[in-house]
Amino acid sequence: xxxxxxxxxxxxxxxxxxxxxxxxxxxxxxxxxxxxxxxxxxxxxxxxxxxxxxxxxxxxxxxxxxxxxxxxxxxxxxxxxxxxxxxxxxxxxxxxxxxxxxxxxxxxxxxxxxxxxxxxxxxxxxxxxxxxxxxxxxxxxxxxxxxxxxxxxxxxxxxxxxxxxxxxxxxxxxxxxxxxxxxxxxxxxxxxxxxxxxxxxxxxxxxxxxxxxxxxxxxxxxxxxxxxxxxxxxxxxxxxxxxxxxxxxxxxxxxxxxxxxxxxxxxxxxxxxxxxxxxxxxxxxxxxxxxxxxxxxxxxxxx
Numbered sequence: 534x535x536x537x538x539x540x541x542x543x544x545x546x547x548x549x550x551x552x553x554x555x556x557x558x559x560x561x562x563x564x565x566x567x568x569x570x571x572x573x574x575x576x577x578x579x580x581x582x583x584x585x586x587x588x589x590x591x592x593x594x595x596x597x598x599x600x601x602x603x604x605x606x607x608x609x610x611x612x613x614x615x616x617x618x619x620x621x622x623x624x625x626x627x628x629x630x631x632x633x634x635x636x637x638x639x640x641x642x643x644x645x646x647x648x649x650x651x652x653x654x655x656x657x658x659x660x661x662x663x664x665x666x667x668x669x670x671x672x673x674x675x676x677x678x679x680x681x682x683x684x685x686x687x688x689x690x691x692x693x694x695x696x697x698x699x700x701x702x703x704x705x706x707x708x709x710x711x712x713x714x715x716x717x718x719x720x721x722x723x724x725x726x727x728x729x730x731x732x733x734x735x736x737x738x739x740x741x742x743x744x745x746x747x748x749x750x751x752x753x754x755x756x757x758x759x760x761x762x763x764x765x766x767x768x769x770x771x772x773x774x775x776x777x778x779x780x781x782x783x784x785x786x787x788x789x790x791x792x793x794x795x796x797x798x799x800x801x802x803x804x805x806x807x808x809x810x811x812x813x814x815x816x817x818x819x820x821x822x823x824x825x826x827x828x829x830x831x832x833x834x835x836x
Contacts, residue, residue, distance in 0.1 A: 556602035571700025599648030
């Protein structure tokens with residue numbers, strides 16, 4: 534492609550579909566679920582009036598969405614070289630030059646700045662935790678660990694688990710055991726979710742020389758790691774005992790179902806890719822169902 538062709542592409546407006554790719558909208562939407570659950574649970578557990586808390590909740594979700602989208606855009610900016618080597622990511626606007634580096638950087642920092650202003654308008658802890666999440670995702674995960682260690686997924690799980698903390702502290706102003714329990718659920722969930730995806734794309738990560746666990750250590754080592762994180766999820770509902778025995782039982786059944794599915798990988802007849810796909814789909818449903826339980830059970834308690 535000539536320089537003129539590139540210039541003609543980068544001077545046009547990106548489409549909404551391309552914008553969604555730049556900010557990783559699916560990832561942002563997924564993280565808004567625990568952010569809302571954290572805020573909602575704080576309203577219920579600290580006996581805040583729901584109607585008067587609505588503006589805080591909406592500002593929290595908007596601010597969180599903006600900083601997460603901005604951080605993901607920076608990630609796409611930094612990863613252009615490796616994304617160009619991975620077939621599943623070559624359609625990204627950052628790879629095919631549909632958006633210039635300058636515009637991408639401006640978009641990223643504008644979103645983060647506006648998001649942080651909204652969070653700091655709520656209270657200082659919400660803004661600080663949001664900023665810590667952005668810095669952690671960009672520096673610890675994107676710039677450092679992703680390219681240098683098989684622990685990259687675990688490192689990335691720390692900033693990836695801050696949304697429920699932001700949600701809770703935006704309402705209550707301080708963190709509680711319940712807030713940290715929500716954090717731990719998201720933290721332990723992420724390695725299983727992303728390892729399943731990495732198994733499906735292990736050849737691509739190898740081509741890009743990214744040390745994802747399945748690409749470096751293989752399927753057997755990865756499934757053991759996933760199983761360990763599944764076990765780590767098991768006691769977490771008991772930290773949320775204030776939600777009652779019904780929640781603990783249902784959340785535990787959800788965990789046991791995932792553990793059972795994880796154990797099937799140890800069968801000799803297991804097809805790696807099919808199993809990884811099933812685990813990935815379960816992980817998506819798990820996140821929605823777990824936090825739906827949190828909201829529904831707490832709503833029943835409030836009534």
